[in-house]
Amino acid sequence: MGALLVVALFALALVSLLVGTGSSSATGAWHYLTGDPAARADPQLRLAVMDVRLPRTLAAALVGVCLGAAGCLLQAATRNPLAETGLLGVNSGAAFAVVLGLTFFRVHSSSAMLLCALLGAVAASSVVLLLAASGRAAGSPLRLVLAGSALGATFHGLTAYVLLGTQSTFDIYRYWTIGSLAGVKTADLLPLAPLAALALLTALGCARPLSALALGDDSARSLGHHPARVRLVVAVVVSVLSGCAVAVAGPIAFLGLLAPYAARTLSGARMTAQLVLSALIAADIMIVADVLARVVIRPWETPVSVLLALVGGPLLIWIARSPRLSTAGASA
Template sequence: MLSVQERRSAPAGDRPPRRRRPAGRQALGAGAALTVLLAVLALVSLLVGSGSSSPGRAWDYLLGDPSARADPQLRLAVLQVRFPRTLAAVLVGLCLGTAGCLLQAATRNPLAETGLLGVNSGAAFAVVLGLTFFGADSSAELLGWALLGGIAASAVVLLLAASGRTAGSPLRLVLVGSALGATFHGLTSYVLLGTQATFDTYRYWTLGSLAGVGTGELAPLLLPVALGLGTALACARPLSALGLGDDGARTLGHHPQRIRLLVAGAVALLGGCAVAVAGPVAFLGLLAPYAARAVTGPRMTAQLLLSALVAADVLILADILARVLVRPWETPVSVLLAFVGGPLLIGIARSRRLSTAGATA
């Protein structure tokens, strides 16, 4: 065996190769670390807020201190304000991270996210319709309209993309989604021109925020989110085959068109629920899969799980910062994500690994 000094002085070609940590163990370790981090951030989210309730008093409440439990203001802050938005941050992060990873893999497009299927623009148009013509004024009503619009827009994209010779192809999905998104955006702007009151409410919703979310509003979304996540895991193996190209996937017994349409359906559920809760949150579904692929490589199941955890961690951290940066007011969480996501996206675009990242998706 070579001594340490001999190894340093030996030519590069004569050095023994470094032993790399197995990728599976590396992904498992990263997943465990992200899960622990998520639990810690969830606890911090329950302790910290923009109001007057201190973290110490919130900690006493969580530990069951009688004087803290008797404080109605503290109970309101912890149980009715902070707990629902903590749950919402986890839920939205899981949805956006999983949806972004699915889309990037199915379309082999490293810049794909939920807006690619018209989810964001469809939800925005539905919210404007609800505000203008149906008198929607509560957060629960806006959530329902946004969910309905996001899923309906995705359904239209799927119907249009499933027809013709190139049914279900990545290019067709992208083109149809972009065209429909632009159409909805134009219709939204047209309706907003004559309704100032609607524009004021819509402007707040479209910034993207987790403030004002209640536990009762999240409960109906648990089933579609579970269905979307289950479909995503079921698509992991077919998507891995799809990474070999359509011909390679067919050789292994898979149907590329069916896989993409199934993925698009899962993305419609996940993206629709996420946009309904938090509004159009930018960059998160785009960047989380990159972080996951840096650890997992081309393994789709690990990519999906890590992408979901990364997005949940980032979103809950951004929501905590949104509460404390400009107290007693709050910063929209999408603004903070844009400040971080913009430079990161530029860095990714300048990176030599861009084409590799897209290929391994």
């Protein structure tokens, strides 16, 4: 199944390079990709394929992999099949940082907004980790979720307060917060790719401890694992992955929830397989959503988050009613 998803990923990436909202045709883009001299000499084709579609395709794959893996880790660590990355306050922290940057530091470039979003996401999750690590129930799933929900609500209120007094900031923030890959540049992705790769490698290393946690904390301790420590490491990895995704595309809902559910359906309780399949499924879905966003109301563009929400809402209701909801366990 993993091989099929990889093949689908490359096929969808090719479709993404061929399809766009502009006047450049799929045939012309194909000729450009296959090295046709006349097509390579066309500056409009080069702009469409290399400067617009290629960065969006890479960004969609990166965002999908990050959100899919983060959702899978978070659901396993909290033993909650409906958990998603917003539980750690990542989205709210990123949004608050973007608003602060726009209002007080006159941030307007895409790279500067990306940096603000990443720093805000990591800062918010760091505060959640500190709150969850204190007290008698340190590192427990419930404490982690409650800390993330409380901090997320706080950041949301602060963001609304700042936006009330700055109309210009609200206009820019409104475009960022809808979640879109429009305007992404390859240079924006280069600093994030190594960070995401390191987080993904760490996530794979957490597969066996998370499999033990699925048996219960006492069973995990008897196998030599430390549940609180494992959850803190997972929370850090989830924060980095989610921060990278939010920084690139803004808040994207449902993807980190739906992809792990589909992965569990395909792989069963094997945690490593769940993690890999979840990342691949989310990347495929993200590229499909981005391609559809370009063509649904052509020549205009639909925010990719809107398409995901339209599909994710009904699917979430179906998942909540499904008897499979309780099958969130994992084994190595």
